[in-house]
Amino acid sequence: MKKILAVLVGVLILCFLPLSHAKADTRSDVENRLDQIEKELAALKKEVSSQKEAWEKNIGFLKSIRLGGEIRTRWEILDAFDLDRNNTDDFFLIRTRFSIEATPVENLRIFIQAQDARVGGDERDVRGGMRGDLQYVRFQSFHDDNNLDLKQGYFDIANLGGLPVTLRIGRQVLSYGDERLVGANDWDNFGRSFDAVKLIIEPAEGVQVDAWYAKVVEELKDDRLDEDDDVDFYGLYMTTSNFEDVGLKTMDLYGLVLRDSGLDNTMKPGTLMLPAGLVRDLDAKDSATIWTVGTRLVGVLPMLETLDYNVETAVQMGSIGADTHHAWAIHGEVGMSFPDIMMAPRIGAFFAHASGDSSPSSGSSNTFLNLFPENHDKYGRIDFMNWQNMYDVGGNITIKPIEGLTAIIEYHNLRLAEENDAWYGSPRPDLYFMSGKRVNIDGENGVGDEVDLTLQYDYNEYVSFEGGYSLFIHGDLIRRGLDKGGFRTSTNESNWGYLQAKVHF
Numbered sequence: 001m002k003k004i005l006a007v008l009v010g011v012l013i014l015c016f017l018p019l020s021h022a023k024a025d026t027r028s029d030v031e032n033r034l035d036q037i038e039k040e041l042a043a044l045k046k047e048v049s050s051q052k053e054a055w056e057k058n059i060g061f062l063k064s065i066r067l068g069g070e071i072r073t074r075w076e077i078l079d080a081f082d083l084d085r086n087n088t089d090d091f092f093l094i095r096t097r098f099s100i101e102a103t104p105v106e107n108l109r110i111f112i113q114a115q116d117a118r119v120g121g122d123e124r125d126v127r128g129g130m131r132g133d134l135q136y137v138r139f140q141s142f143h144d145d146n147n148l149d150l151k152q153g154y155f156d157i158a159n160l161g162g163l164p165v166t167l168r169i170g171r172q173v174l175s176y177g178d179e180r181l182v183g184a185n186d187w188d189n190f191g192r193s194f195d196a197v198k199l200i201i202e203p204a205e206g207v208q209v210d211a212w213y214a215k216v217v218e219e220l221k222d223d224r225l226d227e228d229d230d231v232d233f234y235g236l237y238m239t240t241s242n243f244e245d246v247g248l249k250t251m252d253l254y255g256l257v258l259r260d261s262g263l264d265n266t267m268k269p270g271t272l273m274l275p276a277g278l279v280r281d282l283d284a285k286d287s288a289t290i291w292t293v294g295t296r297l298v299g300v301l302p303m304l305e306t307l308d309y310n311v312e313t314a315v316q317m318g319s320i321g322a323d324t325h326h327a328w329a330i331h332g333e334v335g336m337s338f339p340d341i342m343m344a345p346r347i348g349a350f351f352a353h354a355s356g357d358s359s360p361s362s363g364s365s366n367t368f369l370n371l372f373p374e375n376h377d378k379y380g381r382i383d384f385m386n387w388q389n390m391y392d393v394g395g396n397i398t399i400k401p402i403e404g405l406t407a408i409i410e411y412h413n414l415r416l417a418e419e420n421d422a423w424y425g426s427p428r429p430d431l432y433f434m435s436g437k438r439v440n441i442d443g444e445n446g447v448g449d450e451v452d453l454t455l456q457y458d459y460n461e462y463v464s465f466e467g468g469y470s471l472f473i474h475g476d477l478i479r480r481g482l483d484k485g486g487f488r489t490s491t492n493e494s495n496w497g498y499l500q501a502k503v504h505f
Helices: 002-064 476-484
Strands: 066-079 088-102 108-119 148-157 165-172 194-204 207-217 231-240 248-260 288-301 304-320 323-337 346-354 390-399 405-415 446-458 463-474 493-504
Touching: 446 476
Parallel strands: none
Antiparallel strands: 066 088, 066 493, 088 108, 108 148, 148 165, 165 194, 194 207, 207 231, 231 248, 248 288, 288 304, 304 323, 323 346, 346 390, 390 405, 405 446, 446 463, 463 493
8 A cells, every 4th residue: 555655646746847847937937027127127217217317407407597688768868968059969779688597507607698779770889988979978889780799698606616706707797886986887878898707705794805807908900919909907896894883884995907008099998088188199009007996985873874974085006108197086975864754855965076187298197097987877967077187066865755756856066176187078078188189278177067856766676767857057167168169159058858767677
């Protein structure tokens, strides 16, 4: 019996042995397939994760993009801007700007701004410069073939080297303080930009130091670069707000250097507005280097915070051609605000002075040079005076009749500091600006008296309106100068008015 059982067991083993091998083979294939699927799933998961990361990165970049724009229109009317006739002219300005800002990765910012500026069929560029035709005294740019131009185009690299330093490279606006020496000139339809490299340093909270180099003019001769005739602008500007506990809200300290390597009589865009007595003696081989150091203080009295002040002073040294240069300028303003009474008025008084040259051919230049300013709201809104060889004494009253509306009335008494120097900012440069052409009016330095009325209304955060009127009463310098120059005058005043609308986002 045992023998029979042993034989049966043996037969069963022999019968089922191939089947067990088949099952083992099948299990091995399944395990291999599962392993392969797991690997494919892992690869797919990795790919999905990579795609998700890229998508999130792109979404983050798209979220960082900011669009901006501005449309500004202005109608102006001028009367007797040539000072000797009641001739009236008017024109319409339109300026359109569009900008895009993006931060593709951390610490990298890109900003691009295009501008289209138009004035009565005339076309200008965005760099800014000196005054153009007599009647278009505000258009401080030279002709250009294109209305559409690059206003700004730069990139920022923040936290440079792990330090609180930002590097900015490209075409950019430089605007500092009250823009008496370095400004965007934004009232002008075309404004001013610089091709510059700038370091923005924040060494401590409430302190910022900017250092820059700008190429103002790149001179070409025979289609080749000529370094000898270039114009370069260097600056170091520190501002701090760390003294508010004593009422000093802002303190600025600055040093500026302007180097013009090829002076001539053509007055290229952006170059110096030279003292009148020097221009005729210059040629293309002459050069100028002007150093400017100054300070600006803005604040309130600690014991009477409704009394505010604004003071700026600057000193210049250097050379223009063969002449040494020493000049200075100062501006001061105080104001008292009454926020708790009807229309919240503020009453202010101001004084501005910039040195002139009493002897323009003495071998020493003493006329202050106001570099690249925004003059419009400083020395009379009719824009007949620069911060050069001048005195400006006056006052203003500001009220807010309703929410969003601000009304400003100003008075300016304008005089020359030195009667032997020129009237810088004159709408008649043939009489009062260039040496050799200016009429010598002995004993007269009274340019005139100006009254300005300005209304500003913020319709909402995107739309604003503005209008104004200026009356300029001619001083003895103008009246006697026109008479001595053989010009008949039928008026003793000039008038200017404007209406402006602006939309921005």
